[in-house]
Amino acid sequence: MFVLFGLLLCLGATAIRRTALPAAGLLVFSALWLPADSRLEGPVLVVLSYANGITLSDLLAVFGAVVAGVVLIRIAWRGSAPANRAWNVATVVGACWSLLALGALVSLSR
Numbered sequence: 599m600f601v602l603f604g605l606l607l608c609l610g611a612t613a614i615r616r617t618a619l620p621a622a623g624l625l626v627f628s629a630l631w632l633p634a635d636s637r638l639e640g641p642v643l644v645v646l647s648y649a650n651g652i653t654l655s656d657l658l659a660v661f662g663a664v665v666a667g668v669v670l671i672r673i674a675w676r677g678s679a680p681a682n683r684a685w686n687v688a689t690v691v692g693a694c695w696s697l698l699a700l701g702a703l704v705s706l707s708r
Contacts, residue, residue: 601627601634605662612669621669625694628662629701631655650706659698667694 605627611620640654667690674686 601630602638605631605658609662609665612665616669616672618670618673621666621673624662625666625670625697628659628666629697631659631662632698632701633705659701663694663698667691670694 605624608620608624608627612624638655642651642653643657644652646652670690671687674690675683678686
Protein backbone atom coordinates (compact mmCIF):
# COMPACT_ATOMS: atom_id res chain seq x y z
CA MET A 599 0.00 0.00 0.00
CA PHE A 600 2.95 2.33 0.60
CA VAL A 601 3.96 2.06 -3.06
CA LEU A 602 0.42 2.81 -4.24
CA PHE A 603 0.22 5.83 -1.93
CA GLY A 604 3.58 7.12 -3.17
CA LEU A 605 2.60 6.56 -6.78
CA LEU A 606 -0.67 8.44 -6.44
CA LEU A 607 0.96 11.22 -4.41
CA CYS A 608 3.70 11.70 -7.01
CA LEU A 609 1.13 11.53 -9.81
CA GLY A 610 -0.84 14.36 -8.21
CA ALA A 611 2.30 16.39 -7.52
CA THR A 612 3.50 15.89 -11.09
CA ALA A 613 0.15 16.96 -12.50
CA ILE A 614 0.18 20.11 -10.36
CA ARG A 615 3.84 21.16 -10.42
CA ARG A 616 5.28 19.62 -13.63
CA THR A 617 8.83 19.67 -12.29
CA ALA A 618 11.58 17.08 -12.34
CA LEU A 619 11.48 15.95 -8.69
CA PRO A 620 7.86 14.70 -8.56
CA ALA A 621 8.21 13.27 -12.07
CA ALA A 622 11.30 11.31 -11.05
CA GLY A 623 9.50 10.08 -7.93
CA LEU A 624 6.55 9.05 -10.09
CA LEU A 625 8.88 7.12 -12.35
CA VAL A 626 10.48 5.31 -9.42
CA PHE A 627 7.13 4.44 -7.83
CA SER A 628 5.80 3.27 -11.21
CA ALA A 629 8.72 0.86 -11.49
CA LEU A 630 8.20 -0.29 -7.89
CA TRP A 631 4.48 -0.81 -8.48
CA LEU A 632 5.00 -3.68 -10.94
CA PRO A 633 6.46 -6.16 -8.40
CA ALA A 634 4.44 -4.76 -5.47
CA ASP A 635 0.85 -5.02 -6.73
CA SER A 636 0.19 -8.70 -5.96
CA ARG A 637 -2.92 -8.08 -3.81
CA LEU A 638 -4.54 -5.57 -6.16
CA GLU A 639 -3.89 -7.32 -9.46
CA GLY A 640 -7.32 -7.24 -11.08
CA PRO A 641 -8.22 -9.19 -14.22
CA VAL A 642 -5.51 -10.48 -16.55
CA LEU A 643 -5.62 -8.55 -19.81
CA VAL A 644 -2.83 -10.30 -21.73
CA VAL A 645 -1.50 -13.76 -20.86
CA LEU A 646 2.28 -13.99 -21.27
CA SER A 647 2.76 -17.50 -19.86
CA TYR A 648 1.01 -19.90 -17.52
CA ALA A 649 2.03 -17.94 -14.42
CA ASN A 650 2.55 -14.43 -15.85
CA GLY A 651 0.40 -11.84 -17.54
CA ILE A 652 -0.36 -8.16 -17.82
CA THR A 653 -3.07 -7.20 -15.36
CA LEU A 654 -5.27 -4.17 -15.02
CA SER A 655 -3.20 -2.74 -12.18
CA ASP A 656 -0.04 -2.95 -14.31
CA LEU A 657 -1.53 -0.25 -16.51
CA LEU A 658 -1.23 2.17 -13.59
CA ALA A 659 2.55 1.78 -13.73
CA VAL A 660 2.57 2.34 -17.49
CA PHE A 661 0.38 5.42 -17.11
CA GLY A 662 2.67 6.81 -14.40
CA ALA A 663 5.75 6.20 -16.54
CA VAL A 664 4.16 7.92 -19.53
CA VAL A 665 3.16 10.97 -17.47
CA ALA A 666 6.62 11.17 -15.89
CA GLY A 667 8.25 10.69 -19.28
CA VAL A 668 6.24 13.49 -20.88
CA VAL A 669 7.11 15.91 -18.07
CA LEU A 670 10.79 14.96 -18.11
CA ILE A 671 10.94 15.21 -21.90
CA ARG A 672 9.45 18.70 -21.80
CA ILE A 673 12.01 19.72 -19.18
CA ALA A 674 14.88 18.23 -21.23
CA TRP A 675 13.62 19.90 -24.40
CA ARG A 676 13.23 23.37 -22.89
CA GLY A 677 16.41 23.32 -20.82
CA SER A 678 18.87 22.39 -23.54
CA ALA A 679 20.48 24.01 -26.53
CA PRO A 680 18.91 23.24 -29.92
CA ALA A 681 21.88 21.09 -30.92
CA ASN A 682 21.51 18.87 -27.84
CA ARG A 683 17.72 18.51 -27.69
CA ALA A 684 17.40 15.24 -29.57
CA TRP A 685 20.13 13.61 -27.50
CA ASN A 686 18.64 14.80 -24.20
CA VAL A 687 15.14 13.63 -25.15
CA ALA A 688 16.47 10.23 -26.25
CA THR A 689 18.32 9.91 -22.95
CA VAL A 690 15.17 10.69 -20.95
CA VAL A 691 13.06 8.23 -22.97
CA GLY A 692 15.69 5.52 -22.54
CA ALA A 693 15.92 6.10 -18.81
CA CYS A 694 12.15 6.04 -18.35
CA TRP A 695 11.57 2.82 -20.20
CA SER A 696 14.69 1.16 -18.80
CA LEU A 697 13.50 1.79 -15.26
CA LEU A 698 10.03 0.46 -16.10
CA ALA A 699 11.56 -2.60 -17.77
CA LEU A 700 13.68 -3.21 -14.66
CA GLY A 701 10.52 -3.19 -12.55
CA ALA A 702 8.88 -5.65 -14.95
CA LEU A 703 11.94 -7.88 -14.84
CA VAL A 704 11.89 -7.93 -11.03
CA SER A 705 8.19 -8.68 -11.17
CA LEU A 706 8.72 -11.63 -13.51
CA SER A 707 11.54 -13.09 -11.43
CA ARG A 708 9.39 -13.32 -8.28
